[in-house]
Amino acid sequence: MIGVSEIKTFRPASRLSLKEITQDLKLTQQQYDKLKKQGLKQVMSSGDMTCFDMLHSLLRGCEGLWENDDLDCIIYAHALQSHPDGHDLLDKLKMIHELQGVPAFEISDLNCASSLMAIQHACHRLSHSKKNKALILVAEKCYSPFLRTITDISIISDGAALCVLDRHTESDIILDISMYIDCKITQSEHMDEETFKWFQLSYFLGIKKVLQLSLKKTNKTLNDISLIIPHNVNKDTWAYMGKSMGIPSEKIFTENIGALGHANTCDLFLNAEDVLQSKKLKSGDLYFMISVGLGGAYTCMLMQR
Incomplete structure (x- = not known):
């Protein structure tokens, strides 16, 4: 069965405090208080590093995780539709890391939820491939200060991550990937006030x-789930969700929200890396990974440790 064999992340060392961002963007005291109440304290800042730089740095220490001729594909998922790295980012990375023969493409259709969409595409390819592995890359950078905030919802971090999918892994097996698109709000960049x-x-x-x-498709119940790993949008969202579904707060991983901020497609992997390196899950436990894209794209992946 296809599963996740490796997750590696790049976490910029520099941090911007909520107060600094509030001052830079001239946010109101009310906006500052609301973001603070939602658990946001600071975000990661990559400084002069680009998305290419972060991914290049990450890949340099990871080449031994796969054989190049065993890679079916490389998929680069990102939320921001354009950036100064340009559309040749993948070509440059493939050239430097000697991956020229591996098919590669980008996905950004579901904004922050594009990371799980990329995994879904890679799983589909692997299920019809003679090769055993696929490489998912994610990277996000706020090239303008004004990209740092989603009004009244979250503050955005910089960062990068990679995820290796394997057809023959015995842990962290993917049982299901489900998506729901709210067609009323698919316009993510041009939503009017009422739609937003x-x-x-x-x-x-x-x-x-x-x-x-997803629970219905896999014949599971919430009682079967040991942990939910969401992205770091804010604590209010996960508190409301937990309360409405009867999920205890200790079953929802929100520990990184204050320290790391919301890194669009990346923070799901930041959180998963921390959880999988801890003792929060034991062999056989079921857990969800959840990501939501601005514009009404809801995705989740059910996994077995």
Whole structure:
């Protein structure tokens, strides 16, 4: 069965405090208080490093995790639609790391949820491939200060991660990947005020719907789930979701929200790396990974440790 054999992350050492961001963007005291209440304290800042730089740095220490001729594909997922690295980022990385023969493409269709969409595509390819592994890359950088905030929702971090999928792994097996798209709010960049308010109000309802979809498909119940690993949007979202579904707060991993911020497609892997290196899960435990993309894209992946 296909599973995740490795997760590695790049976490910039520099941090920007909530107060610094508030001052730089001239946020109101009300906005500052709301973000602080939601558990956000600081974000990671990559300084002069680009997405290419972060991925290059990450890949330099990871070449031994796969054989190049055993890679079916490389998929680069990102939320920001364009950046100064340009569309040749993958070509440059492949050239430097001698991966020229591996098919590679980008996914950004579901914004922050593009990371799980990339894994779904890679799993589909692997299930029809003679090769055994696929490489998922994610990287995010706020090239403009104004990209740092999603109004009243979160503050954005920089960072990068990679995920290796393997057809023959015996742990962290992928049991299901489910998606739900709210067609009323698919316009992520041009939502009017009324639509954006609906997105804020319906956020946790979409999460609830996609989780229920996955549980139904796999004939599982919430009682079977040991842990939920979400992305770091804010604590309020996961508190509302947990309360509405009867999930105890200790079953939802939110420990990184304050320290790392919301790194778009990356923080799901930041959180998973920390969880899998800890003793929070034992062999055989079921757990969810959840990510939501601005514009009403809800995704979850059910895994078995």
